Amino acid sequence: MADTYADAIVKLEADHDRIEALFEKVDKAEGDEKQRLGIRVAGLVKIHMALEEEFLYPALRGNGHDDKLTEGLVEHDTGKLIINDVLSPDTDTDSFGPKLQVLGEQMEHHHKEEEQDGKGVFWMARNAHIDLKAMLKDMEAREAELQAQVAEDDLPAADMNYVEVSESS
Ligand SMILES: [Fe+2]
Ligand SMILES: [Fe+2]
Numbered sequence: 001m002a003d004t005y006a007d008a009i010v011k012l013e014a015d016h017d018r019i020e021a022l023f024e025k026v027d028k029a030e031g032d033e034k035q036r037l038g039i040r041v042a043g044l045v046k047i048h049m050a051l052e053e054e055f056l057y058p059a060l061r062g063n064g065h066d067d068k069l070t071e072g073l074v075e076h077d078t079g080k081l082i083i084n085d086v087l088s089p090d091t092d093t094d095s096f097g098p099k100l101q102v103l104g105e106q107m108e109h110h111h112k113e114e115e116q117d118g119k120g121v122f123w124m125a126r127n128a129h130i131d132l133k134a135m136l137k138d139m140e141a142r143e144a145e146l147q148a149q150v151a152e153d154d155l156p157a158a159d160m161n162y163v164e165v166s167e168s169s
Contacts, residue, residue, distance in 0.1 A: 008136040022040065038086060045079060052076075079107060
């Protein structure tokens, strides 16, 4: 894949913009088109979260901001609850639109937190001594792998970080 971004954070910010633009399209779409775009944006968010969880968040652990990192991962979990639901083959089509609406609002909030100047996770990354160009390369390689997996079959349901999902008895 072509290296089109300056570093990992520029790439993740571009993902945020792409995801938010797609949520706006989902909001305006109807019927099959809404379903198609909704599945696409849920998949994009899932891959974006996986890249952050595999590379960015672990690189920042132990720098004195662990609670902020955990908060971000709990926000991922709340998003994944909806993502796993809407990507499941037996999802309820009647509530598909409202679920996507809530997911879009949650992600917008989460993106703002990550991008927040002076305390967001992206700001932390810019101020930590980590090689964000090398991280970009690792992320792009992993992203290509995950995209190939989506095309071939599908990704397994996203794993939770902290939020336990209990089966109702
Ligand atoms: Fe995130
Ligand atoms: Fe993000």
